[in-house]
Amino acid sequence: MVSRRTVKTLPGHIAIIMDGNGRWARRRALPRQAGHRAGIKPVRNVVHRCVERNIHTLTVFAFSSENWERPVEEVKGLMTLFVDALRREVDELHENNVRLQFIGDRSVLNSELCAATVAAEEKTRENTGLVLTVAVAYGGRWDLTQAARELAREIVAGSITPDDIDEDLFAAHLTTASLPTVDLLIRTGGEKRVSNFLLWDIAYSEVYFTDVLWPDFTATELDQALESYAARQRRFGRTSDQVGPS
Ligand code: IPE
Numbered sequence: 001m002v003s004r005r006t007v008k009t010l011p012g013h014i015a016i017i018m019d020g021n022g023r024w025a026r027r028r029a030l031p032r033q034a035g036h037r038a039g040i041k042p043v044r045n046v047v048h049r050c051v052e053r054n055i056h057t058l059t060v061f062a063f064s065s066e067n068w069e070r071p072v073e074e075v076k077g078l079m080t081l082f083v084d085a086l087r088r089e090v091d092e093l094h095e096n097n098v099r100l101q102f103i104g105d106r107s108v109l110n111s112e113l114c115a116a117t118v119a120a121e122e123k124t125r126e127n128t129g130l131v132l133t134v135a136v137a138y139g140g141r142w143d144l145t146q147a148a149r150e151l152a153r154e155i156v157a158g159s160i161t162p163d164d165i166d167e168d169l170f171a172a173h174l175t176t177a178s179l180p181t182v183d184l185l186i187r188t189g190g191e192k193r194v195s196n197f198l199l200w201d202i203a204y205s206e207v208y209f210t211d212v213l214w215p216d217f218t219a220t221e222l223d224q225a226l227e228s229y230a231a232r233q234r235r236f237g238r239t240s241d242q243v244g245p246s
């Protein structure tokens with residue numbers, strides 16, 4: 001359990017790289033798709049825990065721009081799973097006042113999935129609880145590049161000049177513009193890398209790596225990450241004397 005002491009130091013925005021589905025399946029001699037299917041339940045558990053804990057923003061990495069390089073059958077299986085899961089889960093998310101949104105290159109998604117994401121966003125748009133952002137066909141470099149392209153267009157159109165570009169204006173052109181920066185980045189599955197997830201937004205995130213494979217990740221594991229986060233001192237370049245006791 002998260003102690004009373006730590007409640008005041010909860011992260012406002014948690015981002016999760018949900019890794020380890022394939023290994024979870026392999027350990028059970030199951031096809032990789034079974035691991036991906038088993039990865040739905042922990043998303044539900046983490047969402048509920050965030051709602052319980054009053055955490056406002058959760059962003060999860062479901063499919064990267066590099067994951068298109070996987071075998072065609074695996075990619076197809078994942079896309080089907082996303083559509084099915086979305087259709088199945090959206091009503092409950094809506095009842096829980098969750099606002100669901102997607103980031104990533106939607107132009108490369110199949111029309112069925114694209115339509116399902118738009119429908120889910122529309123249905124939950126007015127909700128005021130947890131903002132759940134799912135990154136699909138997302139890459140941090142893609143996001144930075146599309147922001148740069150958009151800024152270049154605005155310069156060509158004459159609506160801004162190069163000198164107008166500062167960090168705030170740049171951030172306003174990212175697909176994560178409406179989200180606060182990430183306080184806590186969690187990666188399951190044991191790898192210690194970022195794999196082209198949110199790049200700009202994690203500049204000052206606390207990072208929590210766990211060997212637990214994503215299908216085995218529970219609300220209790222999330223609590224452990226929250227405990228770790230609460231025990232840290234975020235200095236943002238200052239000295240510990242400047243920021244005071246943690
Ligand atoms: C994460 O699990 C899910 C996606 C990347 C879509 P993996 O499929 O990468 O699982 P491992 O890393 O092979 O165990």
Ligand code: IPE
Pocket residue numbers: 017018019061062063064067191193195
């Ligand atoms: C990162 O996992 C992407 C998602 C969890 C969606 P990967 O399994 O694709 O990462 P790498 O390739 O091992 O770095």
Ligand code: MG
Pocket residue numbers: 019020021189
């Ligand atoms: Mg992986």
